[in-house]
Amino acid sequence: MTFDPATLRYDDRGLIPAIAQDHATGEVLMMAWMNADAVARTLSTGRVTYWSRSRQAFWVKGETSGHVQRLVELRLDCDRDCLLLKVDQTGPACHTNRRVCFYIRVQDGQEVELMAPEA
Amino acid sequence: MTFDPATLRYDDRGLIPAIAQDHATGEVLMMAWMNADAVARTLSTGRVTYWSRSRQAFWVKGETSGHVQRLVELRLDCDRDCLLLKVDQTGPACHTNRRVCFYIRVQDGQEVELMAPEA
Numbered sequence: 001m002t003f004d005p006a007t008l009r010y011d012d013r014g015l016i017p018a019i020a021q022d023h024a025t026g027e028v029l030m031m032a033w034m035n036a037d038a039v040a041r042t043l044s045t046g047r048v049t050y051w052s053r054s055r056q057a058f059w060v061k062g063e064t065s066g067h068v069q070r071l072v073e074l075r076l077d078c079d080r081d082c083l084l085l086k087v088d089q090t091g092p093a094c095h096t097n098r099r100v101c102f103y104i105r106v107q108d109g110q111e112v113e114l115m116a117p118e119a
Numbered sequence: 120m121t122f123d124p125a126t127l128r129y130d131d132r133g134l135i136p137a138i139a140q141d142h143a144t145g146e147v148l149m150m151a152w153m154n155a156d157a158v159a160r161t162l163s164t165g166r167v168t169y170w171s172r173s174r175q176a177f178w179v180k181g182e183t184s185g186h187v188q189r190l191v192e193l194r195l196d197c198d199r200d201c202l203l204l205k206v207d208q209t210g211p212a213c214h215t216n217r218r219v220c221f222y223i224r225v226q227d228g229q230e231v232e233l234m235a236p237e238a
Contacts, residue, residue, distance in 0.1 A: 001230045002228060002230075003228055003229060003230050017150060019138055019147060019150065026144075026145030026146070028147065031136060031138065031196065031201045043228075073224060073226075074225040075221040075222075075224050075225070075233075076221065076225065077150065077222075077223075078214065079220075082150045095197065096197050101196040101197045101201070102195065102203040104195040105192060105193070105194050107192075109121060109122055109162075110121060111121075114194075
């Protein structure tokens with residue numbers, strides 16, 4: 001079946017959540033949002049492109065930071081309302097300069113920071 | 120710092136996306152939604168509990184199917200608007216009876232089904 005980004009299920013803002021996972025290590029790096037055009041651009045360029053809700057603009061990951069995500073594989077879920085991107089991540093994925101965005105663990109009722117920003 | 124579910128950033132429906140990852144294999148199993156009470160219940164019971172948007176009710180994963188998710192670790196992201204759950208998954212995670220929800224790969228413009236429902 002030919003894939004058409006218009007067949008995905010977007011929310012009332014026209015967005016779908018996209019989970020980025022390191023294709024080599026399996027680490028979940030981050031979650032951000034795409035619209036149908038961002039999905040199409042990601043596929044055609046191989047450069048992961050989100051939709052920035054704060055800036056209301058395409059966000060080519062790493063365009064300013066250099067911390068680009070190269071798309072290795074795109075997957076859809078059963079309900080077609082969530083994407084999983086397996087990516088080749090250059091540098092830290094998080095805007096805080098940490099390797100991943102999920103760096104806070106809840107442990108025994110406390111928040112524990114698991115990693116420091118990279119130098 | 121003590122963790123309080125009220126300090127997470129929920130959307131205008133009072134929900135936060137939660138990504139479930141197999142703690143042993145690193146596979147991303149599914150993505151669903153939680154409200155503050157579902158986060159608190161998940162932490163207090165160790166049984167992953169989502170909020171069903173279609174039923175508008177708590178959804179204790181596996182309560183009817185037996186395909187429960189035991190919480191191994193809860194993580195927050197940098198913006199406190201997404202959760203990563205490392206879980207111990209019993210049976211298939213997907214309601215289609217597949218091991219994971221992300222079983223469709225987009226490859227050369229085509230949708231390819233990667234796995235069949237389990238017997």
